[in-house]
Amino acid sequence: MESAPSVKPHVVIVGAGFGGLEAAKKLGKEAVRVTVIDRTNHHLFQPLLYEVATAALSPADIAAPIRGILSDFLNTEVILAEVKSVDVAAQTVNIGDREIAYGYLILATGARHSYFGHDEWEKLAPGLKSLEDAVEIRRRLLMAFEYAETITDEAAKAAAMTFVIIGGGPTGVEMAGAIAEIARYTLEKDFRHIDPASARVVLVEGEQRVLSSFPEDLSLSAVKQLKQLGVEVRTGVHAKNLTDAGLEVGDEFIPCRVKIWAAGNAASFVGKTMGVPVDKAGRVIVNNDLTIPGHSEVQVIGDLASFTHQGDRPLPGVSPVAMQQGRHAVRNIVAMIDGRKPQCFRYWNKGSMATIGRNKAVADLNFIHLSGLPAWIVWLFIHIIFLVGYRNRIAVLIQWAWSYVSFNKGARLITRNFQAETRPPT
Amino acid sequence: MESAPSVKPHVVIVGAGFGGLEAAKKLGKEAVRVTVIDRTNHHLFQPLLYEVATAALSPADIAAPIRGILSDFLNTEVILAEVKSVDVAAQTVNIGDREIAYGYLILATGARHSYFGHDEWEKLAPGLKSLEDAVEIRRRLLMAFEYAETITDEAAKAAAMTFVIIGGGPTGVEMAGAIAEIARYTLEKDFRHIDPASARVVLVEGEQRVLSSFPEDLSLSAVKQLKQLGVEVRTGVHAKNLTDAGLEVGDEFIPCRVKIWAAGNAASFVGKTMGVPVDKAGRVIVNNDLTIPGHSEVQVIGDLASFTHQGDRPLPGVSPVAMQQGRHAVRNIVAMIDGRKPQCFRYWNKGSMATIGRNKAVADLNFIHLSGLPAWIVWLFIHIIFLVGYRNRIAVLIQWAWSYVSFNKGARLITRNFQAETRPPT
Numbered sequence: 001m002e003s004a005p006s007v008k009p010h011v012v013i014v015g016a017g018f019g020g021l022e023a024a025k026k027l028g029k030e031a032v033r034v035t036v037i038d039r040t041n042h043h044l045f046q047p048l049l050y051e052v053a054t055a056a057l058s059p060a061d062i063a064a065p066i067r068g069i070l071s072d073f074l075n076t077e078v079i080l081a082e083v084k085s086v087d088v089a090a091q092t093v094n095i096g097d098r099e100i101a102y103g104y105l106i107l108a109t110g111a112r113h114s115y116f117g118h119d120e121w122e123k124l125a126p127g128l129k130s131l132e133d134a135v136e137i138r139r140r141l142l143m144a145f146e147y148a149e150t151i152t153d154e155a156a157k158a159a160a161m162t163f164v165i166i167g168g169g170p171t172g173v174e175m176a177g178a179i180a181e182i183a184r185y186t187l188e189k190d191f192r193h194i195d196p197a198s199a200r201v202v203l204v205e206g207e208q209r210v211l212s213s214f215p216e217d218l219s220l221s222a223v224k225q226l227k228q229l230g231v232e233v234r235t236g237v238h239a240k241n242l243t244d245a246g247l248e249v250g251d252e253f254i255p256c257r258v259k260i261w262a263a264g265n266a267a268s269f270v271g272k273t274m275g276v277p278v279d280k281a282g283r284v285i286v287n288n289d290l291t292i293p294g295h296s297e298v299q300v301i302g303d304l305a306s307f308t309h310q311g312d313r314p315l316p317g318v319s320p321v322a323m324q325q326g327r328h329a330v331r332n333i334v335a336m337i338d339g340r341k342p343q344c345f346r347y348w349n350k351g352s353m354a355t356i357g358r359n360k361a362v363a364d365l366n367f368i369h370l371s372g373l374p375a376w377i378v379w380l381f382i383h384i385i386f387l388v389g390y391r392n393r394i395a396v397l398i399q400w401a402w403s404y405v406s407f408n409k410g411a412r413l414i415t416r417n418f419q420a421e422t423r424p425p426t
Numbered sequence: 427m428e429s430a431p432s433v434k435p436h437v438v439i440v441g442a443g444f445g446g447l448e449a450a451k452k453l454g455k456e457a458v459r460v461t462v463i464d465r466t467n468h469h470l471f472q473p474l475l476y477e478v479a480t481a482a483l484s485p486a487d488i489a490a491p492i493r494g495i496l497s498d499f500l501n502t503e504v505i506l507a508e509v510k511s512v513d514v515a516a517q518t519v520n521i522g523d524r525e526i527a528y529g530y531l532i533l534a535t536g537a538r539h540s541y542f543g544h545d546e547w548e549k550l551a552p553g554l555k556s557l558e559d560a561v562e563i564r565r566r567l568l569m570a571f572e573y574a575e576t577i578t579d580e581a582a583k584a585a586a587m588t589f590v591i592i593g594g595g596p597t598g599v600e601m602a603g604a605i606a607e608i609a610r611y612t613l614e615k616d617f618r619h620i621d622p623a624s625a626r627v628v629l630v631e632g633e634q635r636v637l638s639s640f641p642e643d644l645s646l647s648a649v650k651q652l653k654q655l656g657v658e659v660r661t662g663v664h665a666k667n668l669t670d671a672g673l674e675v676g677d678e679f680i681p682c683r684v685k686i687w688a689a690g691n692a693a694s695f696v697g698k699t700m701g702v703p704v705d706k707a708g709r710v711i712v713n714n715d716l717t718i719p720g721h722s723e724v725q726v727i728g729d730l731a732s733f734t735h736q737g738d739r740p741l742p743g744v745s746p747v748a749m750q751q752g753r754h755a756v757r758n759i760v761a762m763i764d765g766r767k768p769q770c771f772r773y774w775n776k777g778s779m780a781t782i783g784r785n786k787a788v789a790d791l792n793f794i795h796l797s798g799l800p801a802w803i804v805w806l807f808i809h810i811i812f813l814v815g816y817r818n819r820i821a822v823l824i825q826w827a828w829s830y831v832s833f834n835k836g837a838r839l840i841t842r843n844f845q846a847e848t849r850p851p852t
Contacts, residue, residue, distance in 0.1 A: 040840065041568065041572065041838070041839070041840040042838075042839050042840070058484035058485065058486040058487070059484065059839055059841065060484040060837035060839055061484070063839055065616075065838040065839070067613075067616035067617070068616060068834070068838065071615040071616050072615065077618045078616075079575075079576070080572045080576075080840075081576075131839065131841055132841055135841070142467065146467065146506045149505075150505070150506075150507075187493075189497040189498065190491075190493035190494060190497050190504075191493070192503045394824055394828070395821060395824060395825065398820055398821060398824060399821065402820070408494070411486035412467070412468070412491040412494065413467070413468050413485055413486055413489055413491070413557065414466065414467040414468070414506075415485065415557055415558055415561070
């Protein structure tokens, strides 16, 4: 703290997801000047986004304003802007109307879903990455039941009450379980002309098993638990075509109104603007210390980074990887400021888990594999602890407790956007 | 219950606001068939809408799914649809793609804000009637501070940090107080280039005093409490013109980015489709028993009704009037089914109140006028008791308690609509 403010090194963090925010929190206590740039004003607890999409939680329960989280760090400035490109030679970040110079850069702009070249499918089958996505999926789910209630054509009714989730990773499994639960329990008594419990939920996975990053016994257990909820699981088949009317998968056409995309990731475009090697998902291939080739002042972390120096495939795009990398990037910056070299990153894998429904989950804690109730309790406990912000944690806890005893989900709102609401129908 | 289901009288309720929902809850226990039609899927606790607009509460905290509220009433069906017109001769309600026949009709489609012939002002100064309105206003409020933080032009900065509320009724007073509190307390430490506490909040009222429906001493007290929060109050001046740049009011032009409309009500268009007399706000002029002239099977209640048989002006558009009318309409229907006549309605006015901020409110309880902390405690207590749905009440209580001790507001989310989020910037 001996240097004057004007000569403090300037660290720019792009993206306030798990990795970027973790780095910002650590840098808030260092003798540096920090600028955090994000295109939204909130940090999102993405692992619970499926709960917003399935009406169990409200957007504000799983999101916290970035400014609020970092307001006590007087060395830190937050900018709401979308980064267009990074110029590594000039050491600047372009946010559209101006350039921001950096001494050190932590790039953490994450990923969205990949439609494998079929970008036109995005409108038909939204993915689940932002609050807007979640609210839109919630609207589609609830509207499908409303629509089915009003029509008499049996085929159309069946299509309206068929929900297909494409992609059997944790998000897909969680969505499938949660939709099945809404239909069977929450909406049970809400309609007079349909039986919501007769809704079909189909989970489609291209690989031979769901949760392919988990041990095989847990994949099998997940399928068993999904089937207890009435979810149909199709593995080893790929989405061939998607239309308003339904999904063509393998040799089968599944008529369905609501389709949800939970397959494949495509890294944010910002990585590519640096002119460094990226992998086929668009992720920046980083050195073993998280820096990029030729520019140790630039580190890439989280879903945007392809880190291939540990294990036989790149580290997965999960929050523990991003958070550990965020902390490591800060240690590297502190070292470089002190004239030392950045150090090799090693991910400490504490395990992984996916929830399927009430009392249903799988958890791989390395030393032990859990299924069903024990896994679900571990999942609940960890997610409550890690929810950012005290208020959110309490609010979520109360709502989960209430949902658990009542089988009810309170956030069953169908909302339209402002323009649609205030303008007369055309 | 002795008659077969098919010959039970069919009661149609249009609108599930306070009046319609109250009627539906009472009719759920009667030997009638009930159809509730609403264009949203949720009942909205409108008195707390300003708390969503000012980021204290989430949409789901003040809204409950109509189907969920009424699911236990097996004689009741809910239809999500917008009513286009009522044909009182044919006894049918048109919902666009079909007609619904009724034996008895309770029309409760409410009101929106009136722009006094300047409908083009709606986009510039949204009113606060729906969740979509509230989320849009929240977005504009928060974005104004974000914008001010990024610019250097002092005049533009000042305009971005000036918030004008047009209309000094309870909604206007509540909005003005809540915006002043956000600026002074919640956002206090969030920015580096602006001081949110320097934001101007201007409340404009055309009549000679704010809260003109309240006793004069409470109007004066409200102004005093608003001024303690730094709100500027202008009375006896009308909005002459509204532009992107600001508001022309009396002889003054107030440069401001965010304008909020809280003046005047215009009744829903549905009333006019019946071909019966309406007042200048478009409200249906009802008989003293809530029926319409010539059609005792049709009753109009709540904000859509102009009830002039008590006091020297029509009953105000507040929830106690709507709820008492809803219950009365049900008693009338039960009487008519039994061959008796509908009875004269009398409103029992238990008082009115408006909150201004933390420990600040006014309450007219008829036998006593309260201001400041006592009024605020009464307001808090009554609103918690009346919040529809157990879950909401607990969630709101927790969030209020947390806001009270922390001065924090958790729902500070800037969200865009789905299309804006998923499509690349153009």
